[in-house]
Amino acid sequence: MAAKSTSILRRALLYVPSSSPKFLAKSLGLTADNVTYDLEDSVTPNKKADARAALRDHLVGLSSRPKSISELAVRINAFSTPYAMEDLAALAPSPHLDAIVIPKVTSAEDLTLATDALRRFAADRHAKGGPEGANPVKLIALIESAQAIMNLREICAASPYLSGLIFAAEDFALDLSITRTPSLSEFLYARSAIVTAARAANLPSTIDLVCTSYKGDDGIRQLEEECLGGKAMGFNGKQCIHPSQVDVAQRLFAPGEKEVEWAVRVVIADGKAAAAGRGAWTLDGTMIDAPVAGKAKAVVQKAENCDMDVASLREKWKGQEPE
Numbered sequence: 285m286a287a288k289s290t291s292i293l294r295r296a297l298l299y300v301p302s303s304s305p306k307f308l309a310k311s312l313g314l315t316a317d318n319v320t321y322d323l324e325d326s327v328t329p330n331k332k333a334d335a336r337a338a339l340r341d342h343l344v345g346l347s348s349r350p351k352s353i354s355e356l357a358v359r360i361n362a363f364s365t366p367y368a369m370e371d372l373a374a375l376a377p378s379p380h381l382d383a384i385v386i387p388k389v390t391s392a393e394d395l396t397l398a399t400d401a402l403r404r405f406a407a408d409r410h411a412k413g414g415p416e417g418a419n420p421v422k423l424i425a426l427i428e429s430a431q432a433i434m435n436l437r438e439i440c441a442a443s444p445y446l447s448g449l450i451f452a453a454e455d456f457a458l459d460l461s462i463t464r465t466p467s468l469s470e471f472l473y474a475r476s477a478i479v480t481a482a483r484a485a486n487l488p489s490t491i492d493l494v495c496t497s498y499k500g501d502d503g504i505r506q507l508e509e510e511c512l513g514g515k516a517m518g519f520n521g522k523q524c525i526h527p528s529q530v531d532v533a534q535r536l537f538a539p540g541e542k543e544v545e546w547a548v549r550v551v552i553a554d555g556k557a558a559a560a561g562r563g564a565w566t567l568d569g570t571m572i573d574a575p576v577a578g579k580a581k582a583v584v585q586k587a588e589n590c591d592m593d594v595a596s597l598r599e600k601w602k603g604q605e606p607e
C-alpha cells in the first residue's frame with residue numbers, strides 16, 4: 285500500500301537549481317508547500333558532482349527545516365544515468381529531507397531501486413516493518429514518457445513510500461514528438477491517466493506541468509489559466525520554476541472563498557437534514573445528496589488544511605437550514 289495522508293499539501297513544488305549558491309541561499313527565505321532542490325536538468329553534467337556536494341552541505345547546515353517551507357525535497361538524476369545512486373548515497377541521509385523526486389520513472393523497477401536505496405542509505409528511517417511514525421523519506425515519481433503512462437498501475441503500487449506523481453510536459457512532448465500548445469489539449473490523455481491512477485492507488489498528491497512563461501502579466505495570466513485547468517482535472521498542485529509562481533499556484537490550488545462558503549453551508553444544513561431523516565434536500569434551489577455533501581466535507585477539510593478561516597464561516601452560517 286502506498287504512503288497515505290490526506291493532509292499533505294503540495295499546491296506548489298518549487299524547483300531550486302542546486303548548482304547555484306545564490307538560489308540555495310534564497311530558497312530558505314521563501315514560503316512554499318514544497319521546495320525541491322534540483323540535481324537533474326537544471327544542472328549540467330560537468331556540475332553534477334559539485335552541485336551534489338553543495339546541496340549536501342546546504343542540508344547538513346540547516347538546524348531545522350525553515351518554518352515557511354512545509355516539505356524539503358531533492359530531485360535526483362534518473363536511474364538511467366550514472367548519477368542516481370551517488371545522489372541517493374549522498375542525500376538520503378540528510379537530516380531535514382522529507383522527500384525524493386525521481387525523474388523519468390518508466391516502470392516499477394525505478395521505485396524498487398529508490399526504495400532499496402532508502403533502506404540502505406537511511407536505514408533508521410526505513411526499517412522493513414519498522415515502527416509507525418518512523419518518518420520515512422517519501423518518494424514522488426515524475427511521469428514523462430509514453431512507457432510510464434502505460435505502466436502507471438504498477439508504478440503506483442511499487443513502493444510503500446510513494447506519495448505522489450508529477451506530470452512533466454516537456455520530456456513527454458519530446459518522447460511523443462508533439463508540440464505544446466496553450467490549450468494543453470495534446471496532454472489530455474496523459475494528465476487524466478495520471479490523476480486517475482494516483483487516485484485509484486490512494487496517493488495523496490498529483491502535481492501538474494510547469495508553466496514555462498513566468499514573466500510579466502502574460503506569464504501570470506497563463507499560469508492562472510493552467511492552475512485552474514489542472515485543478516479542474518483533479519491535480520492538486522503545480523510545479524514552479526520561479527518564486528513569483530508559488531503564491532499564484534498556492535492560492536488557486538486552495539479552495540476558492542465562495543467554494544468554501546458554499547461547502548460550510550452544505551455541511552451545516554446536511555447535519556440538520558440528516559437528523560431529520562432527509563437524505564436529499566435543497567440549497568439555493570439545487571439538490572444536495574450524499575456525493576454532493578461528501579464533496580462539501582472534503583472542501584471544508586482542505587480549506588482547514590490550507591489554514592483558511594473556516595471557523596468564522598461556521599459561525600456566520602450556523603443558522604443555515606436545509607430548504
Ligand code: COA
Pocket residue numbers: 298299300301306307308310311322325326494525526527
Ligand atoms: N529558486 C530560488 N530562487 C530563485 C529561483 C528559484 N528557482 N528563481 C529565481 N530566484 C530568485 C533570484 O535569485 C532572484 O533573487 P534576488 O531578488 O535576491 O536577486 C529573484 O528570485 C528573482 O529572480 P529573477 O531575476 O526574476 O530570475 P533569474 O533570472 O535569476 O532566474 C530562471 C530565472 C528561470 C533561470 C530561474 O528562475 C531558474 O533557474 N528556475 C528554475 C529552473 C529549473 O529548476 N528547471 C528545472 C526544473 S523544470
Ligand code: MG
Pocket residue numbers: 325387388428452455
Ligand atoms: Mg524532465
